[in-house]
Amino acid sequence: MTMARPLFYAALLIFIVVAPFIFPDFRTQLATLWLMIIVALTWDMTGGQMGYNSLGNIFFYGTGMYVCAVVGIGIAHPVAEYTNASGGGIYKFTNTQYFLGAFLGILAAGIFCALCALIIGYFTFSLRGPYFAIGTLGVAIAAGELVSNWDFVGGGQGIALPVYPNDLDQGKLFFYFLFAITGVVLFVFLNWMYKTRFGAAINAIRDDEEKAEAMGIHTLRYKLTTWAISAFFVGVVGGISAYQLIHFEPLETAYQTINLGIFMVVCVLLGGKGTLWGPVIGAIMFHVFKEVTWNYFLGWQWVALGALIVVTVVYFQDGLMGWLKHTKPEWFGIRVESTSDEGAK
Amino acid sequence: MDTIIEVTDVSKSYGGVIANKDISMQVKKGSITGLIGPNGSGKTTMFNSIVGYHPINSGSIKFEGKEISKLQVPQIARLGLLRTFQQTRIYGDMNGVENMLVSQPHRKMSLRDAFTKNKNEDYERADHLLEFVGLYEKRFLQSGSLSFGQQKLLEFAMALMNEPTCLLLDEPTAGINPTLINGLIDRLQRANSEFGITLFIIEHNMRVIMNMADHIYCLAHGEMLAEGNPSDIQNDQRVVDAYLGAH
Numbered sequence: 266m267t268m269a270r271p272l273f274y275a276a277l278l279i280f281i282v283v284a285p286f287i288f289p290d291f292r293t294q295l296a297t298l299w300l301m302i303i304v305a306l307t308w309d310m311t312g313g314q315m316g317y318n319s320l321g322n323i324f325f326y327g328t329g330m331y332v333c334a335v336v337g338i339g340i341a342h343p344v345a346e347y348t349n350a351s352g353g354g355i356y357k358f359t360n361t362q363y364f365l366g367a368f369l370g371i372l373a374a375g376i377f378c379a380l381c382a383l384i385i386g387y388f389t390f391s392l393r394g395p396y397f398a399i400g401t402l403g404v405a406i407a408a409g410e411l412v413s414n415w416d417f418v419g420g421g422q423g424i425a426l427p428v429y430p431n432d433l434d435q436g437k438l439f440f441y442f443l444f445a446i447t448g449v450v451l452f453v454f455l456n457w458m459y460k461t462r463f464g465a466a467i468n469a470i471r472d473d474e475e476k477a478e479a480m481g482i483h484t485l486r487y488k489l490t491t492w493a494i495s496a497f498f499v500g501v502v503g504g505i506s507a508y509q510l511i512h513f514e515p516l517e518t519a520y521q522t523i524n525l526g527i528f529m530v531v532c533v534l535l536g537g538k539g540t541l542w543g544p545v546i547g548a549i550m551f552h553v554f555k556e557v558t559w560n561y562f563l564g565w566q567w568v569a570l571g572a573l574i575v576v577t578v579v580y581f582q583d584g585l586m587g588w589l590k591h592t593k594p595e596w597f598g599i600r601v602e603s604t605s606d607e608g609a610k
Numbered sequence: 611m612d613t614i615i616e617v618t619d620v621s622k623s624y625g626g627v628i629a630n631k632d633i634s635m636q637v638k639k640g641s642i643t644g645l646i647g648p649n650g651s652g653k654t655t656m657f658n659s660i661v662g663y664h665p666i667n668s669g670s671i672k673f674e675g676k677e678i679s680k681l682q683v684p685q686i687a688r689l690g691l692l693r694t695f696q697q698t699r700i701y702g703d704m705n706g707v708e709n710m711l712v713s714q715p716h717r718k719m720s721l722r723d724a725f726t727k728n729k730n731e732d733y734e735r736a737d738h739l740l741e742f743v744g745l746y747e748k749r750f751l752q753s754g755s756l757s758f759g760q761q762k763l764l765e766f767a768m769a770l771m772n773e774p775t776c777l778l779l780d781e782p783t784a785g786i787n788p789t790l791i792n793g794l795i796d797r798l799q800r801a802n803s804e805f806g807i808t809l810f811i812i813e814h815n816m817r818v819i820m821n822m823a824d825h826i827y828c829l830a831h832g833e834m835l836a837e838g839n840p841s842d843i844q845n846d847q848r849v850v851d852a853y854l855g856a857h
């Protein structure tokens with residue numbers, strides 16, 4: 266029994282590594298699945314664990330794309346001239362410039378987005394409930410509009426990044442593993458963080474923020490820290506996406522409030538808010554559903570997706586994990602009845 | 611004895627309602643001080659002013675000699691001045707032990723300390739205090755499923771876990787089974803004598819407060835009506851009239 270967990274994780278890790286080799290045709294799909302898992306897990310950090318439902322996390326995704334692109338191009342060429350000439354083809358990147366640019370760009374994207382979260386959070390964390398959701402959504406929409414009018418980063422045309430320098434299939438593997446490593450690091454980090462005092466404190470903020478304040482918890486500091494960590498990872502995957510997609514536009518791709526911006530929330534709701542595995546399972550469920558409808562119900566895919574959202578929100582609010590918690594509380598160590606009390610901490 | 615809380619000429623109004631008018635009071639360090647008065651006389655408002663829950667209109671509030679009337683709720687709590695709520699507040703989804711652990715003092719907790727797991731001694735202290743209030747058997751139950759009285763006891767234990775210097779209790783015996791009240795009085799007194807926590811207690815149960823308090827303040831219609839030791843208060847005609855007149 267005690268060996269079950271490490272074995273499970275080891276098997277999972279092996280599967281993650283071999284999956285793109287077993288399913289070579291699905292490398293891009295699997296990479297996108299990781300993207301969904303990561304944005305769902307990060308959304309749940311504030312939405313599920315801390316009780317702050319952000320609709321603006323897509324801001325970090327878009328901003329991460331742009332920061333990464335500007336840095337990645339900037340280390341080799343003048344950015345304004347590059348975007349003015351619509352990028353790709355004319356300007357050449359050596360292998361070193363490509364990989365160094367991608368690495369620094371992705372890192373810069375994460376750091377920049379974390380700083381943005383601190384600043385935006387400082388102003389928006391005084392808002393509660395729907396006001397916070399709408400406030401953060403407003404930030405993402407405004408940012409999309411601003412960026413699409415900013416010629417330095419290519420305006421409404423967006424930016425074209427250099428193409429992966431070697432074999433294209435290898436490129437798909439490269440991006441799969443960039444996403445997978447980010448996802449595994451995030452998962453391991455959250456698995457640990459939710460067990461620390463910090464994790465308990467953000468749960469306290471969710472359960473009763475006034476009580477948490479009255480007990481002296483540094484509520485604002487903890488909220489900012491949580492969102493900054495979340496934004497770091499979203500910025501990082503934004504940066505990876507930028508290189509993976511090669512060309513991206515401000516409104517359709519980067520600040521895609523109605524697509525990815527909403528999908529991440531749906532993933533979490535499907536899987537179950539405020540649990541470690543919920544967002545992961547939800548992202549898988551959602552991704553499969555989406556791919557199936559996109560492939561087999563073309564023309565009706567948005568209707569099917571809309572129906573899924575409505576059904577989730579109306580009938581299945583607590584998601585799969587929430588439903589399990591409710592029906593099998595003992596699996597989660599939750600006790601309500603006052604019968605036995607064996608077992609230590 | 612030193613003064614630990616010093617309230618001077620504090621007024622607070624909600625729109626047109628004057629809930630506190632020029633109130634002055636002192637709580638002595640190490641004492642048990644009572645605050646009584648009919649429903650709506652402004653007791654909870656006074657507590658809220660002290661802990662920074664809302665801005666006051668005028669006056670000064672000092673804790674250990676330091677002006678705190680402009681500080682925020684968590685800052686005041688971290689100074690060691692803590693309150694419990696009249697409408698008991700605990701984290702309902704957590705069990706008793708989790709509620710206790712998250713209530714550890716944040717005075718000295720840096721962000722880096724927060725990113726560590728609880729230590730064995732933290733669990734031991736939590737268990738010890740749960741035992742102290744008589745909830746040890748129920749410590750793994752989801753606390754939202756506890757009875758109101760048990761939640762009240764848990765909230766008290768959580769406050770003790772926070773190691774306050776001074777604790778403001780808003781009606782600690784309300785909703786507690788009468789047969790358990792004596793036990794609660796005993797625990798409050800031990801919190802005061804053994805842990806050295808100054809207690810400032812709002813209480814409607816006269817037997818309880820007369821038994822425990824060293825000094826009592828009585829509010830009526832937002833104003834200070836009387837103060838003195840329990841026997842003075844008990845024999846004060848104005849206090850008797852205020853209570854009778856209020857019903």
Ligand SMILES: Nc1ncnc2c1ncn2[C@@H]1O[C@H](COP(=O)(O)OP(=O)(O)OP(=O)(O)O)[C@@H](O)[C@H]1O
Pocket residue numbers: 624627628629647648649650651652653654655656696
């Ligand atoms: N948030 C508020 N907004 C408006 N008026 C309020 C508010 N809180 C309290 N009051 C008013 O202020 C007055 C004092 O209320 P307070 O809660 O301080 O009384 P109390 O002495 O604690 O009463 P009780 O014994 O019933 O708890 C009452 O008239 C009440 O209606």
Ligand SMILES: [Mg+2]
Pocket residue numbers: 653654655696780
């Ligand atoms: Mg009251």
